[in-house]
Amino acid sequence: MFTINQHRRRFIKTLFVGFSCLSLPSIVFSQSTQSLIIRTGILNKIPQRILSAGFVSDLLLIALCPEKMVGIATELKTDSKKFLSEQIQNLPHIGRIAGRASTAPVEKIVNLNADLIVDAGNVSETFLSSAKKISKQTQLPYFIVSGKLTDSAQQFTQLGELLQQPTRAKALADLSDEILTKTYQLCATDNLNVYLARGADGLETALKGAIHTEVLDWLGLQNVANGAGEKKLARVSMEQLLQWQPDLILTQDTNFYQHSQQHALWQNLTAVKNQRVFLAPSLPFNWLDSPPGVNRLLGCVWLAYKLKPTVLSQQNAYDLVQRYFRLFYGYEISSNNTSPHF
Structure with a gap:
């Protein structure tokens, strides 16, 4: 494949x-x-x-x-x-x-x-x-x-x-392939409903099939915003979110992440109550999206480890991230300087 x-x-x-x-x-x-x-x-x-x-x-x-x-x-x-x-x-x-x-x-x-x-x-x-x-x-x-x-x-x-x-090119392609192979449809049997919160208020999201959700789709997660509209990005209401009740909320926005923890209305969401709001790492580029490039390979590793640590262990995930940084950026990370969200 x-x-x-x-x-x-x-x-x-x-x-x-x-x-x-x-x-x-x-x-x-x-x-x-x-x-x-x-x-x-x-x-x-x-x-x-x-x-x-x-x-x-x-x-x-x-x-x-x-x-x-x-x-x-x-x-x-x-x-x-x-x-x-x-x-x-x-x-x-x-x-x-x-x-x-x-x-x-x-x-x-x-x-x-x-x-x-x-x-x-x-x-x-x-x-x-x-x-x-x-x-x-x-x-x-x-x-x-x-x-x-x-x-x-x-x-x-x-x-x-x-x-x-x-x-x-072969070294870069081989590591890309390894990451994709190890994370493909890893969560497909878990039936996890996920909401991708964009922006400082968290009320913009990407619809299923958008380039912004390719990491979610690759891992086999179920986007609750599937069918919410024809555009690739859409605004949603808090009322709609309360109906969806996602199992997991993902974000790349630090302001929204803090807002979701503090604002009373967001506490009505099961994902927030269960502390299932995940802030994706963002250095040197966002790991889930923005831009939607090869940086998303890191997002595959990070999210796979967060959701399936018994399949992709911390050590295995860390090894992939370390090799990625070394090969793609020429930067050597260690346990002392890797992302705190990892």
Whole structure:
């Protein structure tokens, strides 16, 4: 199920034919994945200067090839910086390049003299249209990989082949695969109803199937907000929550976590009474979401341990987290400096 090499040859053949044959269309799809290359500019060498298009691709490049990055979309939090190399800390903050939340002007992008733009996400028509526009404006090739949690290993495999860094890419893909394999549907038979509380008041949530809930879905948890609306994110009322009575509440917001413990109305929820409100770790990036990238592999480990400690022991979970930090961030954690929520 989690084999990452089975489509590699077909993908790479498709990709490099797109580079070498200028008569082909400017968009070349992999036949087996959602990855593609938009070739407005010419890429006839191994890219040495790479620009990340957004928050999700930031995390891929920080893990795989930080030395090639010429800018970062994420505005790093002060508390996050200590986990990252000085090289990453000193990168110019470019902002998001593509999409509705784009903040990077074209002139700023061009002045970085990048060889390639890398992005990750859901390859929708809107996403693709935005990428095509940026590629045309900057005359830079634009490489996109699928940003789904299930594609974490493939993201590294494909990008590693493109940049000709297969050894490091394999190490990152192997650990991604190991984490996904050890946590897949671990809670499926427990019938746990879960509410994902977003925002300071906890009354925004993500619906089942949204990218924001992929960690929950992967572990086999039941999202109480399934069917609450057609949008991926929705506002809910306290009355609705009282009807749902989730077994577990997850949040990434410290303010809401404190609010839920202190506000009398929240005490009417079974999850709060039973002290089943879990605050996910957030350093150097949120472990459940925001951004919805490979950082969520840590969320899989953390939540699996919290809910199934007899299956994924503390020692095993800690070992995975330690190896992740060492490989993905180049940071050595110990029992004295790991997340207090772990």
